[in-house]
Structures are given as structure tokens and as C-alpha cells.
Amino acid sequence: MKKVTLLAFSAAIAVNACAQQNPTAMKYGKLITAEDAKRHLSILASDEFEGRETGKPGAEKAANYIAGEFKKLGLQAPVNGSYFFNVPLVQSALKVSAFAVNGKPFVLGQDFIPNGTVPDKNVSGSEVVFVGFGTEGEIGSTDLAGKVVLWINEDKPEEGKTANVAVRMTTARLKVFANLQSKKPAIILAANGDLTALLKRFGRSIASPRLTIKEEAAKANTGVPVFHVTTAIADELVKSTGKTYSDLKAAANTTPVVTAKADFTANFSNDRTDVKAVDVVGFMPGTDLKDEVLVFSAHYDHIGLEADPKAKDKVNNGADDDGSGTTGILEIARAFSKAQKDGHGPRRSVLFLGNVGEEKGLLGSEYYTDHPIYPLANTITDLNIDMIGRVGEEYIGKPDSANYVYPIGSAMLSKELHDIGENANNTYTHLKLDYKYDDPNDPNRFYYRSDHYNFAKHGVPIIFYFNGVHADYHQPGDEVSKINFPLLAKRAQLVFYTGWELANRDKKPVVDGAK
Template identity: 85%
Template sequence: MKKVTLLAFSAAFAVNACAQQNPTAMKYGKLISAEDAKRHLSILASDAFEGRETGKPGAEKAANYIAGEFKKLGLQAPVNGSYFFDVPLVQSVLKVSAFTVNGKAFTLGEDFFPNGSVSDNSIKASDVVFVGYGTESEIGSTDLAGKIVLWINEDKPEAGKTANTAPRMSTARTAIVKNLQSKNPAAIVAANGELTAMLKRYGRNVTSPRLTIKEDVKAPKAAVPVFMVTPAVADELVKSTGKTYADLKAAATTTPVVTTKADFVATYGNERSDVKAVDVVGFMPGTDLKDEVLVFSAHYDHIGLVNDPNAKDKVNNGADDDGSGTTGILEIARAFSQAKKDGHGPRRSVLFLGNVGEEKGLLGSEYYTDHPIYPLANTITDLNIDMIGRVGEEYIGKADSANYVYPIGSAMLSKDLHDIGEKANDTYTHLKLDYKYDDPNDPNRFYYRSDHYNFAKHGVPIIFYFNGVHADYHQPGDEVSKINFPLLAKRAQLVFYTGWELANRDKKPVVDGK
């Protein structure tokens, strides 16, 4: 009797679970296929698109391809009949004529680089103040005005906690820099022990031209420059103390402030020119809730050609980053478009947004959210896809390596949205949802590193879908041959099912977070 009762209960539960699935959503979700994804990505991440660098011919080719697909799907062209939303950018090439300490010259991209954009400037100073980890309690009443501030660009060690020592600045470190800048030093020199290795791999990227939104260039913010430097530069700055930077760092918890002398000279300027760039937008109007808009976003740009004349592979194809996300958007758009043709269009309007300039600082999404085609007050959610085609380094060899995704940010602004995403997965896709990086204080800062963040800044709830980094991240090896297309399709299906619910439910997600 117990076995019969248990079996009957299990059968009833299975029927109930199936009943929760929306057959219409499932019909169109199944249109998202590995085969069609491969067709798109084999074009977008081909050598012919030259790595899709913003402002280059390859990015223009990609934009035209996406717009052509939007047109085939019957999406509306919402920019005065165009799928292209102009993003006015300016290219700045930093020219450094001098960066010396005690007459010793250091090289941009090998020994140092500026953090963010810098205005034309010439700095000469001889007073250097080592400020340890730069907290207010360490600095005290020390006068920093007009001096070179040498700062440990790492999180301060805490008992029982592993400190983040990576060069990428955390939220806490960014706040420290702003406080140091408020004390009007001549420059802040941010030293980090891991920077030497990082520059060996990515040094050519930091010396490449920098893009900014044009209106920002018209009124540049006067800020104290911050230079990221290797220990070699820091050693020269503290040479007259008879100690190394490592010595001062080791003693920083007991002797956080050390003043010394060094002849520091930095002279640099920018050469500027306008750059053509566009976001690609396709619009599907809703029915009874058409004034509310759901956004699916992915950036179609990548980092372009390899900046090394001796490289055998000349193209950073960006198949995963973010050809996979762009492909996911095209697949989701196809599913929604077929549903609409069959009389099952969404209640809310849907905007498919291909962002440009993500690799240059989230520029396309920043410009869109500052100049939205549809009011952000009516934008209910941004579902952003950035890298869903590979197995990240932490899942290689694991049993669930082909059945996971990292969702980031789903609960930061809306518990409703988090629950909707969870339910969509439980109902349809059954991926492992790994929330390891779902933390604004995560040292990798993934929450801040893709286009969803510009929506979140304006209070729009978001979910960011991500497979984690791998050895080919920002390398020529990020090619189509390494993409797991069934996994890409399944992850895109999760985004589709989440979006289907958002586009058709009675109520939009409640915003209850900061």
C-alpha cells in the first residue's frame, strides 16, 4: 500500500510539474537550436569580421549583419526607420613624451598605464609620500598637496580573510582613490605586484587608442591622474629611503606613511578624432501592456586584430566574448518573432539591443541608457548575455560542466526578478544556477563589467548570464571551433523562458533593492 501511495503521489507530482510548463512558450523555445546558433556565430566570429573592434570595419560588418537579421525577422526599426542608434564616440591616443623617476625612463604598457582617461598634463614633483593602503586612519593629517602619492593598490589585509591583491580596483579601493584625489596631490601612483605579469599579457591593450562618449570629451572632468605601476617603478620612487617598495609594504601596517624624495616627471597628451559607432536595435511592440518594455541585450563588439606583427593568428575572433551572446539574442528574437507571426506576440514590448563599445568601457549601453529610445521608467528588466558558449575554467572536468550558468545581479534590485529566473529554470531548462559571482563585492567585479550595469545604475532590474572566463578570454584562441553549441542554445533558452514570463505576466517585477 505504501508503495502504491508513493507511486501515485509521484505521478501526481510529475503531472503537476508538467502542467506548470507553458506549451506555447515551449513550442517557441525549442526553435532556439545549436544548428542555427552555429550558423550565426560562424559568420559573426569569422576572420572576415576582424574581431569586431568598435570603430573598425569589422564592427560595422557585424552591425549590418545583425540589422539584416532583425529585418528578416520582421522587427521594427525604431530609429526613424533605421536599426542603427548612433553612439557618438571620440578616439584618444595617449602620447607619453616623458615618464621618468630620478631620470630613469619607464615605458607605457610595460611599466605603467593611466587608470581611466587623463587630460593633457605635465607633472614635475620631488616630494613622494608612501601612504600604505591609503585609509584615512593611516594618512591622518599628512599633507599630500602637490606631492606624488605612492599607494598599495591591494585590499588591506584583515584577520581571517583572504585579501584581494589583483590589480583591478575594488569598490573600496575606488573610494580610497577618490579620497586621495580630494587631498590634491600631483599624482597618485598605484603599485601592484601582479601588474608586471598582467602587462606582459595585456600591455598592448592598454596602449591602444581609448574611446569615450563625445559629450564627455567636451567637458572633461579635471581629476588628479592615477597611474597603475609595477613594483619596479615603486622601487625607484622610494630608492632614497634605502628600502624597496616590498619593504615598505611589509611594514605598512605599523608604518603606513613614509615621506621621501624622488624626481618624478610625466608629460603626456591626447590626439583625438571622431569615431563612427552604432548600437543595433530591433523592436517588437506588445499588446495590452505595450508601453512597458523588456530589453534583451548583448554586445557585438570585441577587441579586434592582434597588436603583434609576429603573431601567427592575427584575429581576436571573440566567438564566446561576445559572439555567443549576440547569437543568443538573434536566436531569442527568432523565437519571439515566430510566436508573434503565429498570433502569440508578447503583451509587453520587447527591445533587442546589440551594444557597441562594451570592450571600450560599456559605452554603447551607457549612451543608450542616458538617451533611451524608450523611457527607462517603463523598462521593466534588462536580460543581458555576455559569454554563454564555453565552459569556464572553474567547471572544466566537472560532472555538470555542460549544464550550468552564472546568473549575476538577479536579486540586487528585485527579488521578484530573481524568483522569476529561478522558476523559469526549474520549469524548463534545469541548468545549475551558480551564484558564486552574484556579489557586488566579488573581486572580479563581474557585476560592473558588462552592459547590464548601465541599466542597473538607472534602477532597472537586470540579470546577467555568464559562463565564466577561460584561457582564451581576450585571446586569438576564442574561436568558433571551441564553442559548445548545445550548451549555448540551452543557456539562451533559459533567457528566452525568463523573458517570455516577464513579457507576458500581469505584473512587472517589483523594484525593492538599491
């Protein structure tokens, strides 16, 4: 009995030590409220902003609103007196005049889509080379130069492991893909069984004009064109073998390379126009550690208006994705601003970064991290918020549905940063921190799918805060009426408290992980 009592007493002391609250941080963290969040989000995700698509008037309205709020808060305008950081983009509208196999035509957005921006090119051939899973061991000395290549866009199965078969390429697959491109084929056709269902839901938007950073668009026009294709196209390509694509796939371990007779024709070109786009940046200088910078980021863009003229609701409001994160940034900025005005400004400088073009390929954050206003060597952490206003599909009906968040990436570059995030939550917010997606090999690849990744790839530690996807993800139903504002505010408070510690502690987090 005595031993139990002593253990309990020791445990109580440990918990209290861990939960030592900073009254100053508490004072300003409480300024992040559901009511104020609703005020911001009701504007940003209104129909007036037309879904905030990059390069469109709605995104410009959102950028002006965010800049106006930064100005009201007294944040510095760090781009020669402006809150706008120009991101030079090019829009490429793909025009396909032909895409046929054995005289059978296929349709962009229904049967195939480009992988990124493809160069202007006319491709024709009388045979196709099936390369299985495309590894160097499978290809061997096969000459692919100038050939039409059909590739299984899935991870190669390994004994004892569940292979990732999603359309989105994994890290391992990207290496195989890059090697295939280095063989200089005329075109790569990446087949995947999940593509048909994906195109049925998103084909119209996926096949819409693509945006690219201007300096990358020039490079893309000299590369190898790559198209994702359905298994229906793949079947037609290998028809002359007397086998289906599935047959060849099943035999790929023993017969990885097969040459099939097929008349393939594809003619495509791009109409290119420059697009105006801006990241929105607000800066708060620190005190004794002002040369070091903490970044809070969220993307303010979304996917715009529905392309289907028959759609009843034409506006993809993007209240959760990522109006909620943008709102969180504005709330956190307000808390820091009030603290600074009261004489409790951060020791480190803080950059509030509203990214454009996330939905188009993380473009705004990519351009910022390649052309940073403040050196990335001095950037201690990026705390990125992308979707914190809803209950994700996996938590619907669960007891803790209104008290969780998915943190992603916190320990991938810095175990110390992970501990800082954990301690902030244990001390102040007591959310359930669900690390289900905190894995670069997770099939959903969320670690690679928001703006934090462009910081991480440069070696800057990150934490990505996320509520999971839901039925309204990238749909017109992602509206303000479905936002849980108390939950949004609580998640934003966790980001604030984590940032408060990072901005004021003596040392920046140690980077001890791989990029």
C-alpha cells in the first residue's frame, strides 16, 4: 500500500511539472476564439470569393483581405513595403488533337490525364514496350529511346508487405519513374487500376488548365511527356499479345518486358499565358533572437468554380480546405500582435505566410522556399495548417470526434520539435494527437501534400496540422455552415502555444532527422 501511494505521488508531481502553464501565453492564447474565427471564415469562404482559385478574381479578393488584416494587426509588410510576394506562374491549357490506340480514340479527363505539365509534341509508333514495374533490374539493357512505354504505376510487390497501388506516386516509385525518363522514351503511359474511379469524380478539374512556376514551365517543354492512363487504354495497347494488361501485370516478375504491336498516335500542345499570383506575407520582428524566423503557414487558395454547367451549387467554397487554416493563421497573428503591443513580443521573428497555388501543386510555398525573403538557414520551423475546421471521416461518431487533430511530420526532421508540440498540447489544449498519417510511407502521402513539405525538403523542421478528409473534400459542400468553430479555435490554439514556445525558448529545435 505504501509503495502504491509513493508511486501515485511521484506520478502526480511529474504531471504537474509537465503541465506548468505560462500565464502570459495563456492570456493571449485565449484571444483565439470561435466567434472571431467565424467572422473571418464567413468572408473568406463566401460565394463572393468564388472558391479562391489561383489566378482568378476570388483569390485576389482573398489575398487583399488577408493583407488588410495583417495591416490592421500592425504586421510589417516585408516585400519593399508590400504584403504581396509575387509568384510568377504560367497557365498551360493542354490541347489534345489526337490520342488513339489502334484507331480507337480516347478522351482527356475520361481516359487519361497528363502527369504535370507536358511538352508540345506529336508522338506516333507501331509498337509499345511494356516495362512491368520499371525497375532497372527489370529493364536491363532494353533500349527505350524514342519508344512508347507502358508502365505499371504501382509499387512493386514485396513479400510480407502491402504494396501501395494508389495513383499518386510514392517515393520509391518516383525514383523508378525518374530512371525511366532518363532512358529518353518518346512517351511514358503510366497505367493504374484506380484511375477510372478518380477520373469519374475529379476528371473535369484534373484535366483543366495547369499552373506552373514560370521558370519550371520552360524546363517542362523539353522533357519526356507522361500520361496517366486507364487499364482500358493499357488493354488496347497490349491487345496484339493475346493477353490483357492484368495478365502481363501478373506475370511481370518473370516476364517484365514485353513488346506489343500497337498503332499509337498522340498529338498535344499547350496554350500558355502568364498568371498573376501572390503569397501574402506579414512579418513581426523579434527581440534578442530576431535573426531567427518562425513561420506560420496556410494556403488561402482553393479550386474555384464548378466546371459542370449543370451543377446546382457552382462554388467550391473551401471553408475547411483551407479557409480554416487561413483563419487559424489570422487568429494566431492577432494573438501575437496583441502580445507585442502589450510588451510581450516574441524573441524570434515571426513570418505569417499565406500561400497561393497549393491546390495547383504547392506552387506558392515552392517559390517562397526557392526564393525566401528570410534565409531558410535562419528559419527554425514551419507550422503549417491545412484543414482544421471539420471532423474527418474516420472520427465521425467517435467520443473524441470534437477533440483531436492529426499532427504530421513533427519528428521527421527534429525529435525535439515533436516533444515541443507534445508538451504544448499536454500543457494547454489536451487534444488527442493522432499520428496515424505521420509516416512518409503512408498510402495517402499527406506528408507530401501541403505547403510544409517545401520547407521540409530544404531541411526546415515542420509540423503539419490536419483534421483528415471528409465527404465534402474538394466538393461544393465544403461550406461555412459545416465548420466546427470551437474545434477550429482549439486546434489553432495548439499551433499558437507550440509557436509561442518556439519563438521564445533559448535554443531552436535541433535538426537530427533526414530530409
